[in-house]
Every structure is written in structure tokens, then in C-alpha cells.
Amino acid sequence: ARPRVGYYHTGKKPTELIAGIIGNIRVADVQSRPIVIRETCSVYDAIVAIFTEDVGTIVVVSDGGFIEGIISRKDLLKAAMGGKNINELPVTLAMTRMPNIILAAADEPILRAAKKLISHQVDSLPVVEMATVDQIEKFKVVGRITKTNITQLFVNLADS
Amino acid sequence: ARPRVGYYHTGKKPTELIAGIIGNIRVADVQSRPIVIRETCSVYDAIVAIFTEDVGTIVVVSDGGFIEGIISRKDLLKAAMGGKNINELPVTLAMTRMPNIILAAADEPILRAAKKLISHQVDSLPVVEMATVDQIEKFKVVGRITKTNITQLFVNLADS
Numbered sequence: 001a002r003p004r005v006g007y008y009h010t011g012k013k014p015t016e017l018i019a020g021i022i023g024n025i026r027v028a029d030v031q032s033r034p035i036v037i038r039e040t041c042s043v044y045d046a047i048v049a050i051f052t053e054d055v056g057t058i059v060v061v062s063d064g065g066f067i068e069g070i071i072s073r074k075d076l077l078k079a080a081m082g083g084k085n086i087n088e089l090p091v092t093l094a095m096t097r098m099p100n101i102i103l104a105a106a107d108e109p110i111l112r113a114a115k116k117l118i119s120h121q122v123d124s125l126p127v128v129e130m131a132t133v134d135q136i137e138k139f140k141v142v143g144r145i146t147k148t149n150i151t152q153l154f155v156n157l158a159d160s
Numbered sequence: 161a162r163p164r165v166g167y168y169h170t171g172k173k174p175t176e177l178i179a180g181i182i183g184n185i186r187v188a189d190v191q192s193r194p195i196v197i198r199e200t201c202s203v204y205d206a207i208v209a210i211f212t213e214d215v216g217t218i219v220v221v222s223d224g225g226f227i228e229g230i231i232s233r234k235d236l237l238k239a240a241m242g243g244k245n246i247n248e249l250p251v252t253l254a255m256t257r258m259p260n261i262i263l264a265a266a267d268e269p270i271l272r273a274a275k276k277l278i279s280h281q282v283d284s285l286p287v288v289e290m291a292t293v294d295q296i297e298k299f300k301v302v303g304r305i306t307k308t309n310i311t312q313l314f315v316n317l318a319d320s
Contacts, residue, residue: 014177015320021178022318047241051234056216056283073233074211080240081207111318114311123216123283123307147283147307151274154314158182158271160175 021157027113028106030153031127031143036061039068043079043086043094046071057124059141060095066138067103067126069095103128104145110153113145123147181317187273188266190313191287191303196221199228203239203246203254206231217284219301220255226298227263227286229255263288264305270313273305283307 012020036059037049049058050073060069071091079094080086104113104125113125127143172180196219197209209218210233220229231251239254240246264273264285273285287303 014181015317018178018181019318019320021175022314047237051238054281056233073216073237077207077233077237077240078211080237111315114315114318117311118308118315121214147311148278150311150314151307152278154182154310155271155274155278157175158179158274160179 018157022111023109025110025153026106027104027108027110027127027145028143030110030149031104031106031145032149034059034126034141034144036065036141037091038062039092041091043076043089043091046091046094047076047080047086050076055124056146057122057144059126059144060091061141064133064138065140066131066133067098067101067128067141068092069097070101070124070126071095072123098139101126103139105129106142110145110150114150117145117147117150178317182271183269185270185313186266187264187268187270187287187305188303190270190309191264191266191305192309194219194286194301194304196225196301197251198222199252201251203236203249203251206251206254207236207240207246210236215284216306217282217304219286219304220251221301224293224298225300226291226293227258227261227288227301228252229257230261230284230286231255232283258299261286263299265289266302270305270310274310277305277307277310 035053035055039060039062057070057072062068075094102116102120104127124144124146126141128139129142131138131140195213195215199220199222217230217232222228235254262276262280264287284304284306286301288299289302291298291300
């Protein structure tokens with residue numbers, strides 16, 4: 001009989017064990033709640049919301065909570081510098097619109113979401129569920145994944 | 161003789177192996193180059209720099225590259241909303257000043273830096289070296305650690 005205590009005979013290197021552990025973690029396991037505003041809001045409303053919620057990016061939604069766009073601190077800073085009246089400037093004119101938004105699904109591996117954050121150089125991904133409304137595919141916002149979530153996960157893994 | 165191929169007998173759990181690997185990584189191994197502006201700049205200059213460099217936070221330095229403050233997109237958005245002439249508003253009036261800045265050292269474990277990012281709710285830490293100038297302790301800026309660096313490290317660990 002082989003000794004069992006303190007022995008691992010997985011045939012795997014430590015780095016492969018890390019990959020195995022991380023490979024089992026899904027977006028839903030670490031995501032934060034979504035922060036959204038309505039598409040009828042102004043740029044000023046979005047700035048108030050971004051300060052109130054203390055987030056880097058807000059999702060802009062239509063009736064039913066379907067994603068129409070996202071707006072970041074960077075977008076808002078640009079809009080605030082534009083010299084227009086931000087109280088009357090619709091958020092829809094300053095946001096990034098669908099389909100130019102990188103999304104994540106709740107059951108997607110967290111590693112894949114982390115790679116999207118890096119390769120697309122964004123701080124946050126809306127987590128969405130697909131829904132068909134009047135034969136049109138829409139994405140309902142159910143959460144968000146940020147570099148803060150990944151940093152927290154990194155700390156948890158190292159400390160466990 | 162015990163079989164060697166495919167066996168590990170470290171007496172450690174996989175999560176302890178992760179902790180061991182991460183424990184050997186230092187700030188200097190993953191840091192980015194510092195992005196700085198001079199303390200004589202205006203808020204407008206800082207906004208231009210934050211867009212040009214595409215970073216979330218800029219370090220404000222005095223002669224010799226010593227840290228005096230940091231300014232984030234959030235600080236700049238607040239300043240831009242303040243109704244003052246941002247061309248004439250000194251960056252020093254909108255920045256967070258020393259000693260109210262969370263710092264990192266190049267030889268500090270990356271896990272400790274990641275924990276600072278989480279616990280202090282900041283996106284970036286200036287990496288500094290201590291220097292004594294005219295008997296005053298100052299901190300020379302040598303790099304920066306961000307949640308992007310930690311996310312990239314997470315991806316590298318999982319993919320290795």
C-alpha cells in the first residue's frame with residue numbers, strides 16, 4: 001500500500017494544479033451586483049450615479065433591464081470637458097453602444113473573463129443572460145465582473 | 161525506491177502550493193512603469209495626461225521625481241464638475257496628498273500589494289524607494305502596481 005498522508009500523485013506540476021483550481025471557478029462565483037441607469041438619463045445623472053455607487057463603469061439599460069450601452073469615468077470626463085450642458089446631454093450620446101461592448105456570461109470560466117478584461121483593455125464586463133423579446137435577441141444585465149473581483153479572487157486563492 | 165514520475169510528496173494541499181508560488185512573487189516582478197506629472201501642472205494638464213497615457217491614476221511629483229500626490233479619473237471628474245477654470249486650477253488643489261497615499265515597495269510580496277488595493281479600495285499603488293534629502297525622508301517613484309497587473313498575473317498563473 002502506498003503512503004497516503006502528505007502524498008499527491010496526480011501527475012501534475014504545481015502550476016497545473018493552479019490551472020485546475022482556477023478552471024473550476026465561474027463568473028457567477030465572484031461577480032458583483034450590476035450598477036445600472038436608464039437610457040433616458042443625462043450625462044449629469046450618470047456622473048452622480050458613478051460617484052454615489054463608487055464604480056468605474058455603469059451599464060445603461062432600457063425597459064426590462066436590457067443592456068443598451070456602458071459609460072465609464074473616462075467617457076464622463078470626456079463629456080464633462082466637451083463644453084456642453086451635461087444636464088441636457090443624453091447619456092446615450094456619450095456611452096459605448098451595443099454591439100461594441102465586451103460581455104460575460106454567469107457560467108463562463110472566470111479565467112476567460114479575466115482574459116477579456118486584459119485583451120480588450122477594459123476595467124469591467126457586464127454579466128448578461130440572453131433573452132428573446134419580440135423575436136429580437138437581447139441581453140439582460142445580471143451582474144458585473146471587474147478587475148477588483150479578479151484581484152480579490154487572487155488574494156483569496158493565495159490566502160486559502 | 162518510490163516512484164518519481166507523476167508523484168508529489170510535499171505534504172501540501174494544492175491551495176498551499178498556490179500560496180507558495182504566489183508568495184515568491186514580488187512587486188518588482190509585475191509592476192508597470194510610473195506615469196507622472198509635475199506638481200506645477202494644472203488640472204487640465206492632468207486630464208490631458210490621463211487620456212494620453214490611458215491610465216486611471218497619475219502620480220504628481222516634485223523636482224527629482226519624489227511623490228507629492230496622486231490624482232485619479234474620479235478626482236479629475238470632480239474637479240471638472242466644480243465650475244472653475246481647470247486651465248488655471250493647480251493639480252495640487254485636486255490631488256490626494258502625501259501622507260494619505262497607499263504606497264508599495266519593489267521588494268514587497270505582490271500578495272501584500274494586492275491586499276492593499278482591496279482593503280484601501282484603490283486601483284493603483286505608486287511603487288517607491290525611500291531617499292533622504294536634506295535630512296527629510298522622501299519617496300522616489302519607480303513604478304506602479306494596478307489591478308490590471310494583478311489580473312494579468314492571475315491569467316499568467318492559470319495559463320502556465
